[in-house]
Amino acid sequence: MWCQSCKEEYEVEDAGTCKECYEEASETEEELKREIDDLRARLLFLRLPSPTLDAASAPHSDLLLHAIPSCSSSGAGGDGGDAARAPYTPAVPAHRVILASRSPVFRAMLENEMEESRSGIIKIFDVSYDVLRTFVHYMYTAEALLDEQMASDLLVLAEKYEVKHLKTYCEKFITSKVNNENAIAHYAFAHRHSAKQLLEASLSVLMDNMSTLADREEYKELVEKDPRLVVEIYEAYLNRQVNTAAGKDTDCCSRK
Amino acid sequence: MWCQSCKEEYEVEDAGTCKECYEEASETEEELKREIDDLRARLLFLRLPSPTLDAASAPHSDLLLHAIPSCSSSGAGGDGGDAARAPYTPAVPAHRVILASRSPVFRAMLENEMEESRSGIIKIFDVSYDVLRTFVHYMYTAEALLDEQMASDLLVLAEKYEVKHLKTYCEKFITSKVNNENAIAHYAFAHRHSAKQLLEASLSVLMDNMSTLADREEYKELVEKDPRLVVEIYEAYLNRQVNTAAGKDTDCCSRK
Known part of the structure; x- marks a missing residue:
């Protein structure tokens, strides 16, 4: 018999499926691929330009986020030293509508008469500037370049601000790296x-x-x-x- | 022979694939399904709450869009009559960052010193309130409930504001309805x-x-x-x- 898929000959003991199932499976595969194309196009549409790339990439920004590294971790991030000297810089620009829609913690903070809502300034404690930037980037794009340290730091931040999708994303990444x-x-x-x-x-x-x-x-x-x-x-x-x-x-x- | 997929017996002339190809195809199908799950989760994360649902659904809104129906079409939409009497109402709230990221036309309008940018009010001509609301809803969710009329009206609007993804979406829908x-x-x-x-x-x-x-x-x-x-x-x-x-x-x- 000849395999309809790989076009090679095979013996009875190596038989897989009947013709009908093969054709059905091929159709299913095509349908799934079409669905993937459609979902990818919708994702591309829904992604927002990240405000973390440069100063010009955040027009209409109405929020500034400041990373305040903890004493013990201030040496870990690339900007830890700077941040320790000038605790409120550098700032990451963002938009209330985006942060509020991704995180119930930000939503509560921004939609009630809290200090952060009035001033438009949010201090994010115990993170380096790099981690904060990656965090904000993810809020706009659903994408992040991870290594184990970044994934751990982001998971902690995602848990704190209840960004479930990011937490799951980081957890999956770390899980794939577990060894003895x-x-x-x-x-x-x-x-x-x-x-x-x-x-x-x-x-x-x-x-x-x-x-x-x-x-x-x-x-x-x-x-x-x-x-x-x-x-x-x-x-x-x-x-x-x-x-x-x-x-x-x-x-x-x-x-x- | 027994089909490994449907578990039914078949004759040589009804043979489909060899075992190896069957197993490979099953794995591919599983992988595609996992990818679909992943893309769906990312979509769900990136979707924004639509500001068109009720007044409370648009906190941090910094724009108001007004539908100005054309004379000839003012009777077509549900709100055409009202809009003709009071041309600037009802307004649809929105956010600059979202509209600017979805449409190069809105971006140019909002990032330059144009009247719309100063006032925070954009008039959308020749559309009914319903069409404008669906248009804005799509900008936040990548979703719209279509019939042929809505798809045609939205396609025109999507073309005008260069929202390519929406235009393609409407065109696909209308294409599926073509008959003699x-x-x-x-x-x-x-x-x-x-x-x-x-x-x-x-x-x-x-x-x-x-x-x-x-x-x-x-x-x-x-x-x-x-x-x-x-x-x-x-x-x-x-x-x-x-x-x-x-x-x-x-x-x-x-x-x-």
Whole structure:
């Protein structure tokens, strides 16, 4: 028989689908691709020019956001030093209508008679200028260039301002980077910020490497700082063992 | 053989694909669906609340748009009568940053020292209030509830303000509604507004029904108003006939 897709010959044992299903699947694929094209065009239409590119890119701006790095993190971002000397600069321009529509926290701040609404100035604490800029850029474009550090910093900011979509986006990115080296750090981070997907992924990696867990420096630190999280790792591990054993028993019984 | 997709038995002559291609296609389908989910989530994030729903739905609004229906069309929209009595009401609130980002015409108007930019009031001529409201709604949401009349009115507005995505959206909708009854009207409309896809679709329907074309009332009107468009129909028809004949000849020759 000849495969209608790859046009190569195959034997009965390598058969896949009947003609009807093949044709249906091809049609479905075409439909999905058309839908993707349509969604992409709508996305392109809805994206807004980011006001973070240069001074000229924010006409009609009615807000200024100031990054106020925390003392401990002031050296981390590229502009941390500057910001420490002049805590309110540089500012990121933005628009009330955009921030209010993306974040219920900004909405409440801007639609009530709060200081930020009157002055048009919002201080964003404990972030570097770079992180704030990326945060604002995302609000306009739904796009961000991430590395692990940026994704973590943005996730924290997204959680604080309740920008769910950005939080999920960062969590997915970090989850894709979990490995045995960073699993403890990500596990503790996920706990702090209620990032369920990241928590499960890092816990799973930890449980796959239980024999070396206790030797790690980060493990010892976690036992010191937050022993309850360590207990949860052991509990999850034990649970998995019990379930695996139960699964084997059922398997065994069903075979009898 | 059993089809891996529908799980039914089939004969050799009904075979579709090999196993490998089936598995690949299934994976592709899953990937496309994941991409669609991702794009939909980003769209949902980028959509803005429409300021056209009620007075409270446009906080931070810095623009007012007024529909000024033309005399001839003032009876067409639901609010035509009202608008004729009080030409500047009702107004549709909007935001400079949004309109400027969707339309180069609004951008030029708002970023230069024009009357509209100073006053924050833009008059939109020759449209009903309903059409203007739908237009503004689309600028925020990339969504509109269309019928043929609304799609035509919106297409005209989208062309005027160079909102390409909306024009394409309306043109697609109208194209899907072309039939022998409305083909002449849509053909003339497509010509006036450089709507290529609609032009081709309506021309194709006209050419499929040439024998009854000249009997139609709309045909006689078009001959009166714009005979060059009628000439183009005949030229296209003749062209098709010549090409079909040439195709048959080639077909004939290659068979010899």
